[in-house]
Amino acid sequence: xxxxxxxxVGSGGIVGFMLGLLGGGGSILATxxxxxxxxxxxxxxxIGTGALAVSVNAFANFASHAIKGHVWxxxxxxxxALGVIGALGGSSLGKAMDGDSLIFLFGVLMMVxxxxxxxxxxxxxxxxxxxxxxxxxxxxxxxxxxxxxxxFFGIGGGFLIVPGLMLATGMPMINAIGTSxxxxxxxxxxxxxxxxxxxxxxxWLAAEFIGGGIVGGVLGMLLATRLSAYKNILNRLFxxxxxxVAGYILYRNWGRLxxx
Numbered sequence: 001x002x003x004x005x006x007x008x009v010g011s012g013g014i015v016g017f018m019l020g021l022l023g024g025g026g027s028i029l030a031t032x033x034x035x036x037x038x039x040x041x042x043x044x045x046x047i048g049t050g051a052l053a054v055s056v057n058a059f060a061n062f063a064s065h066a067i068k069g070h071v072w073x074x075x076x077x078x079x080x081a082l083g084v085i086g087a088l089g090g091s092s093l094g095k096a097m098d099g100d101s102l103i104f105l106f107g108v109l110m111m112v113x114x115x116x117x118x119x120x121x122x123x124x125x126x127x128x129x130x131x132x133x134x135x136x137x138x139x140x141x142x143x144x145x146x147x148x149x150x151x152f153f154g155i156g157g158g159f160l161i162v163p164g165l166m167l168a169t170g171m172p173m174i175n176a177i178g179t180s181x182x183x184x185x186x187x188x189x190x191x192x193x194x195x196x197x198x199x200x201x202x203x204w205l206a207a208e209f210i211g212g213g214i215v216g217g218v219l220g221m222l223l224a225t226r227l228s229a230y231k232n233i234l235n236r237l238f239x240x241x242x243x244x245v246a247g248y249i250l251y252r253n254w255g256r257l258x259x260x
Contacts, residue, residue: 007038008205012053012212019057019213020220021227022238027054027156027184028113030209031106032245038205043099045202047106047154048195051091052206054156055188057213062181070178075169079143079161079179080186086147087187091194094152100256106153107249114242116159117235139168143183150187151194158184 011033018026030050031043040046065071094102142164150157161180165171171179195201227234 004038005208008208009212011037012209013216013219014212015053015209016057016213016216016218017220018216018238019061020217020222021224022220022234027057027158028110028242029245030054031103031154032110032249034205034209035103036248038209040202040205042200043103044095044195044198044200047094047102048192048200049202049206049209051154051188051195052192052201052203053209053213054154055185055192056210057217058156058158058181058185058188060214060217062178062185065178065181068178070175071182072169072171072175072179075139075165075171076179076182079139079165080183082140082143083147083150083161083183084186084190086144086149087151087190088194090148090151091154091191092151094154095195095198095200100253102153103249104253104257107246107253109153109155110242110246110249113159114239114246117239117242142168146183147187147190150184151191154188154191154195156184156188 011030014033015026015030018029027050030053031046034040034046034050035043040049062071146157146160146164149155149160158177158180161183162173162176165176165179166173192201192206196203
């Protein structure tokens with residue numbers, strides 16, 4: 001196994017490990033790792049390839065939650081179907097945007113995600129809402145917005161989808177997490193296919209990245225049970241890592257934008 005393959009598999013392993021350990025947020029590292037560790041030179045290829053890897057990882061985790069009965073199937077199907085429309089629109093806009101500008105905005109997004117990771121997750125008691133016109137319209141609006149953001153940046157978007165589902169439907173957090181994974185997978189797949197239609201997905205690279213992610217995810221899940229008491233500390237450490245990576249992205253691309 002040569003150095004480049006080690007970089008790809010290792011980067012995928014980091015993303016999978018963080019997802020398995022923390023249950024979310026790790027996907028945000030896929031694009032920076034592909035750009036600055038693996039050495040992908042085109043931002044759009046990094047985003048398209050990362051979106052495919054995120055999609056496969058999400059579907060795998062969705063299957064686990066479905067087996068445990070955490071999925072609200074009707075909400076999952078409706079949210080995913082509507083969000084895919086937003087993802088296709090968002091990814092089309094992202095493809096048309098200058099790569100350096102897109103990655104700069106990605107760095108800003110990472111700052112937002114890092115701030116959200118600093119806030120501990122708490123079990124929230126919610127009251128299920130009746131399925132009426134208001135709920136349907138709210139669900140549609142949130143799905144389209146979350147899908148558009150996911151497609152534009154090539155991310156899973158779970159940090160947007162989970163609270164969005166809770167806001168629109170009133171479902172408990174554990175169900176929102178399980179249900180959201182179908183949307184994360186669908187949005188990522190829609191984004192990847194849209195990028196692939198323009199030749200902006202490296203399929204072999206994605207396969208290697210996914211392979212590393214599967215192994216890393218298993219290790220992360222095994223370690224998660226032992227470190228569950230320290231999850232808030234782990235979230236803060238991960239947020240710090242995100243801030244460092246985001247700062248590097250903003251520094252690198254700010255100079256390019258100013259020079260351009």
